[in-house]
Amino acid sequence: MINLKFYSILPDTMRKKFLIVALLLSSFVNIAAFAQAPADSLMIRKIYDEALSHGAGYTWLRYLSEEIGGRLSGSPQAAAAVEWSRQVMDSLGLDSVYLQQVMVPHWMRGKKEVGKIISAGHLATKEVGLCALGGSVATPKNGITAAVVEVQNFQELRSLGRNTVAGKIVFFNRPMDPTLINTFSAYAGAVNQRGAGVVEAAKLGAVAVIVRSMSLFSEDYAHTGGLRYAPDVREIPGAAISTNHADMLSSLLKREPDTRFFLEMHCRNLPEVISYNVIGELRGTTNPEEIIAIGGHLDSWDIGDGAHDDGAGCVQSIEVLRIFQQLKIKPKRTIRVVMFMNEENGLRGGLQYALKAKENQENHIVAIESDAGGFSPRGFGIDASDDKIRRIKEWKPLFLPYGIYQIGKGGGGADISPLRDEKIALIGLMPDSQRYFTLHHAETDTFDKVNKRELELGAAAMTSLVYLFSIHGL
């Protein structure tokens, strides 16, 4: 590819000229914005220049992913991540950096799980890509061997009834829908099998559950994720099986309905332990009582390095503060970066943060989360009143030159969701979603999957949005 004018549609070439200012002005409708737009536009350009020329997030993320690694709540790695992020924020000369205590669940995977398909016809076994779902109980020490009942959904399961299901392993095999453009919609359409499958199966006397991994790709890796037990329903083991092996098992079951499955898991739920949200703050100069919270979650699943989920969101959030400091931007409103603990299997950090905010009668005007991977940003999803969404959308022309074109109704993110009330705007950074479910909750979520520029563009987008809120409020 050598054609130089290929991408001339984009405004890079004229970025330091007044044309862009004129262009932006012409897009603004109200007078206040009209007066402010050129200054905002120039500052946003500075923010992007800084992020793309001197970004620190990629180096931070390498440390968090490769030196600390997977960091499930309650693990030594989670404690290391708390101390590491405290030190990183401490190095930025903020107004304050502190820990917020929170009790978290402590689930341990233990010895590597084993899953095997036992073909009745061939008297052969095939080991498969499998991992325990987070929060699951163990199997008996020597595992469980049982016949397999494959279903697509809970309705089909119930229609089979206790006589068919009791004593068997239930195999939930409904794939994510590949025709949905937004892969998070496909995830939403399949993930109830993982979260609630054990309860629905146990109600009918099943002895264990295996769930097709939440992935859109043909691969041998199992993807973990949380499950939930219900009071008064027997707690049975739940595991994820790779998409390739789910297909293999499904096809074998059609030929040999008496195919059995062997499952051995050594995971344990231990007593809760003390952990922390890590918080860094730049105090507002004129309206310090108005708080802009931004963050990601510091914990991750144990089988990968948590590079995209959610190391990326953590370092992007800290990068917001670094850029403010580097460019000597004094925010009118308080910016508070929060490394939330325990998003993956409890949300305790998010709940604790919201509880303390309420106790202290804090005024959060907006909360922004990055927790959808460190990929090329495409937009912001907003959960707020229509009027607030409309006002935020007025900033769209400022973001279009940077490939941010979707600003509108959407969700914020799990950690910030407990802050929800009628006044706050909850906002989620929306990166391109196509690659996320290749690595989400899997051992493939490693640093090498992160592209430096994509990570930095996300940090710059967040910084720009925070800048606008810090100047204009909401």
Place this chain on the structure above:
Amino acid sequence: MINLKFYSILPDTMRKKFLIVALLLSSFVNIAAFAQAPADSLMIRKIYDEALSHGAGYTWLRYLSEEIGGRLSGSPQAAAAVEWSRQVMDSLGLDSVYLQQVMVPHWMRGKKEVGKIISAGHLATKEVGLCALGGSVATPKNGITAAVVEVQNFQELRSLGRNTVAGKIVFFNRPMDPTLINTFSAYAGAVNQRGAGVVEAAKLGAVAVIVRSMSLFSEDYAHTGGLRYAPDVREIPGAAISTNHADMLSSLLKREPDTRFFLEMHCRNLPEVISYNVIGELRGTTNPEEIIAIGGHLDSWDIGDGAHDDGAGCVQSIEVLRIFQQLKIKPKRTIRVVMFMNEENGLRGGLQYALKAKENQENHIVAIESDAGGFSPRGFGIDASDDKIRRIKEWKPLFLPYGIYQIGKGGGGADISPLRDEKIALIGLMPDSQRYFTLHHAETDTFDKVNKRELELGAAAMTSLVYLFSIHGL
């Protein structure tokens, strides 16, 4: 990340409801589009469903990348790619599949190049990531050792003058600008060093040229690409050096200006050979004389597998035909898919195709190229009259649900550029550009860098656009 409503901003959930039709209708202004929009919208949804559920491009690309591999013009691999693509198109039941003969340059890299930094102070040598630029002459058999003159651009080089430059190796070290959001703009701003550096340096008596690789990342891989010699200027060897080693050499030169460089290359320009464009055609039912050409280039550089550049564009183009056949869409206008030969070091395929089109007085109404990587698509760049661009932009609401938001003025692509006249619209698929220059023209351009869904979304976008042209013309 477990928040399910995160991405609810996107219209996936309502895609089969009439809401979307209403939405699209409300976006259309003229009556013809008003009447046609629902049918177009439904067909585009079918196209995406087919591409994402049963796409063949990824499997084809695996073969082209891994079984055939790098396929520079004139190589046996290029011949294999011609025969392979002919067979693939032959399997689709098209109206015709044929080869179009073209003479192509035949440059061979020969034995692996060697590049070494020779530190004067330490009496030590350091081997670096280096490769010959395409078209370069060899060094003498035992290499060249010379002092190094580092410059940022041709102006600086000329200001140094012949006395400083003669007998030395000129080291062009101007980086791609990381602050440009569109990486193709950054490429455009740096690539003249690679293309014309040897001529500018030879004019002042330099013995060789090394050029900082066209990459935005810190890495040890060298990125090749074409250079051009000029008549009456001595042909000196030109090579690319990795960005990491360019930084190392630059920093050493500041401390030790008498640092030398050793360069050994065995490449050769051989006599031209016969090769082919490969063409597959679906004949239009009502306006067969109106031709819609689509394509990518079949040749690639030799050091990678040409997966993104431009295997992706090739299989996406063939996928357009497969989807038309699978969905039994009968185009009113003729669709012609062209696998262009020799884009990388000659453009002979594109030139030959345009020449024959003119000789045969063919009426090309539009030509569409995919040659910017198989990444998540973001838009189409159009090189056409303002009126035609305006009309094509009216289709934007049809593409927005699929993340295609940039439809406007831009370039088409190198291969189709010789077709340019006042009537045709030249269009380039514009994928996300952030990852492209990690792998462009390097040994890292391999199949594992391609994401199946991103590739398929590009194919679906192209198919949808071709569908609209095939129905509505331009």
